[in-house]
Amino acid sequence: MSTKQQNFYESVQRNFDKAAKRTDLPKGLLDQIKVCNSIYQMNFPVKIGDDYKVIEAFRVQHSHHRMPTKGGIRYSHLVNQEEVMALAALMTYKCALVDVPFGGAKGGVAISTRDYTPEQLQQITRRYTIELIKKNMIGPSQDVPAPDYGTGPREMAWILDTYLTFKGGEEMDAAGCVTGKPANLYGIQGRTEATGRGVFYGTRELCNDERIMSKLGMSLGIKDKRLVIQGMGNVGSYTGMISQKEGGAIVVGVAEMEGTIVSDSNIDIEALLAYRQEHKTIIGFPGTKTLENQKDWVAIDCDILIPAALESQITEDNAHKVKAKIISEAANGPVTADAEDILSKNGVIIIPDMYINAGGVTVSYFEWLKNLSHVRFGRMDKRFNTNTYLQILETVERLTGKTISDMEKSILTKGGDEIDLVRSGLEETMINAYHSIMNVYINENVDNLRTAAFITAIRKVASDYISMGVFP
Ligand code: NAD
Numbered sequence: 001m002s003t004k005q006q007n008f009y010e011s012v013q014r015n016f017d018k019a020a021k022r023t024d025l026p027k028g029l030l031d032q033i034k035v036c037n038s039i040y041q042m043n044f045p046v047k048i049g050d051d052y053k054v055i056e057a058f059r060v061q062h063s064h065h066r067m068p069t070k071g072g073i074r075y076s077h078l079v080n081q082e083e084v085m086a087l088a089a090l091m092t093y094k095c096a097l098v099d100v101p102f103g104g105a106k107g108g109v110a111i112s113t114r115d116y117t118p119e120q121l122q123q124i125t126r127r128y129t130i131e132l133i134k135k136n137m138i139g140p141s142q143d144v145p146a147p148d149y150g151t152g153p154r155e156m157a158w159i160l161d162t163y164l165t166f167k168g169g170e171e172m173d174a175a176g177c178v179t180g181k182p183a184n185l186y187g188i189q190g191r192t193e194a195t196g197r198g199v200f201y202g203t204r205e206l207c208n209d210e211r212i213m214s215k216l217g218m219s220l221g222i223k224d225k226r227l228v229i230q231g232m233g234n235v236g237s238y239t240g241m242i243s244q245k246e247g248g249a250i251v252v253g254v255a256e257m258e259g260t261i262v263s264d265s266n267i268d269i270e271a272l273l274a275y276r277q278e279h280k281t282i283i284g285f286p287g288t289k290t291l292e293n294q295k296d297w298v299a300i301d302c303d304i305l306i307p308a309a310l311e312s313q314i315t316e317d318n319a320h321k322v323k324a325k326i327i328s329e330a331a332n333g334p335v336t337a338d339a340e341d342i343l344s345k346n347g348v349i350i351i352p353d354m355y356i357n358a359g360g361v362t363v364s365y366f367e368w369l370k371n372l373s374h375v376r377f378g379r380m381d382k383r384f385n386t387n388t389y390l391q392i393l394e395t396v397e398r399l400t401g402k403t404i405s406d407m408e409k410s411i412l413t414k415g416g417d418e419i420d421l422v423r424s425g426l427e428e429t430m431i432n433a434y435h436s437i438m439n440v441y442i443n444e445n446v447d448n449l450r451t452a453a454f455i456t457a458i459r460k461v462a463s464d465y466i467s468m469g470v471f472p
Pocket residue numbers: 072147148149150151195230231232233234235236255256257308309310311330331332333357358360361
């Protein structure tokens with residue numbers, strides 16, 4: 001195992017222990033909340049060209065206090081058991097924090113996606129799904145995977161199709177076996193952008209918080225804040241685009257595998273993605289300069305640093321270089337516990353991963369609910385709401401003798417489509433969770449937001465165990 005993965009697992013354990021001490025809960029209960037409940041390591045053969053390759057993969061269910069369990073599937077050559085355990089544990093705390101009624105889980109397949117064709121990736125994905133079916137570790141009431149690093153709607157569609165092949169005839173709710181599916185295939189509008197959108201809502205909420213911003217000596221609001229983003233995949237790209245378009249933030253630096261680019265003005269993320277699609281690199285994007293050392297993205301002068309790639313990117317070796325006053329952990333575990341000690345001393349506020357990237361699982365929950373109810377959100381009430389609002393406006397016109405224009409009427413009477421409802425549900429969730437963390441942070445005088453988030457999550461999981469009568 002590499003030091004990075006070891007750091008990640010140890011960081012999650014250390015952060016848990018630090019928060020657990022502040023909860024006054026019995027040791028046995030805390031031990032039960034901390035451990036992984038089921039760990040499945042598998043090896044399976046897949047025919048690649050004329051050879052067979054043995055693929056190593058994992059599924060870890062961290063907590064069964066709520067079922068089903070839930071968590072993404074990661075494809076990366078760095079995947080190993082401890083990394084998946086750390087990610088599964090974070091899922092438990094994340095779900096508790098944003099009131100998503102699932103236990104935490106995570107999957108990992110130890111492959112680099114660049115080494116395989118789409119056909120081979122499909123074979124691997126289908127075989128991995130079959131292994132999970134064999135062990136009853138997938139299903140709408142058992143364990144529901146979703147996308148993570150290296151996977152997306154395409155892989156979720158393959159998982160769905162494999163599951164339906166085996167279970168579709170007997171299980172009414174089989175489509176709820178996986179989330180993050182394409183919108184046209186039992187998916188939901190707004191899932192692909194959900195994690196990035198959640199990062200935007202959460203970061204915006206902190207930037208609007210007088211208590212934090214005055215402490216940092218920064219102006220209120222996300223508008224005109226300078227961002228640097230590491231990783232232009234699903235999470236990083238949507239975080240950048242939405243922060244620019246809806247928040248008025250300015251992206252002054254972007255780091256990808258091929259290098260790091262900086263600009264004195266705003267790097268248009270949508271245009272950058274189109275450029276990368278065409279040129280297979282972000283280097284050379286008009287109006288930007290390339291840093292000599294790709295790793296110097298951490299040291300770029302900015303207000304908010306957004307690591308959106310992998311864990312253990314900001315460590316004790318580079319934490320002292322950080323100039324940003326806020327780090328928004330879009331990725332899971334990007335800041336090690338040792339790095340956090342240095343950053344805290346330097347007055348940097350870290351918005352913790354378990355909160356800030358919870359938008360993905362929140363909208364996955366909406367997708368799962370949609371699959372169980374077999375109806376699109378808004379289908380039953382949109383027209384009814386429009387007609388009701390119209391009647392109210394007509395009554396106002398009659399009583400006041402004034403006329404409301406057709407254009408104003410069409411805006412005021414618009415009922416919610418699925419995308420509107422998903423976005424407002426996500427916004428509500430991110431805002432509520434922010435304030436529940438802040439209540440603990442401020443009222444209990446906790447030293448950082450991560451510990452406050454852990455305390456909040458641990459208490460919620462503990463209350464389930466206590467209500468079940470498992471612990472006093
Ligand atoms: P992704 O595979 O879509 O994108 C990751 C990007 O990071 C890729 O473009 C990759 O080239 C880049 N990258 C990798 N190493 C890098 C490095 N050293 N420097 C610069 N760029 C690098 O993955 P994703 O789904 O966006 O996930 C990113 C992170 O967000 C992961 O930590 C994941 O666990 C977390 N996350 C994802 C979701 C989700 O819904 N996809 C939800 C919650 C958390």
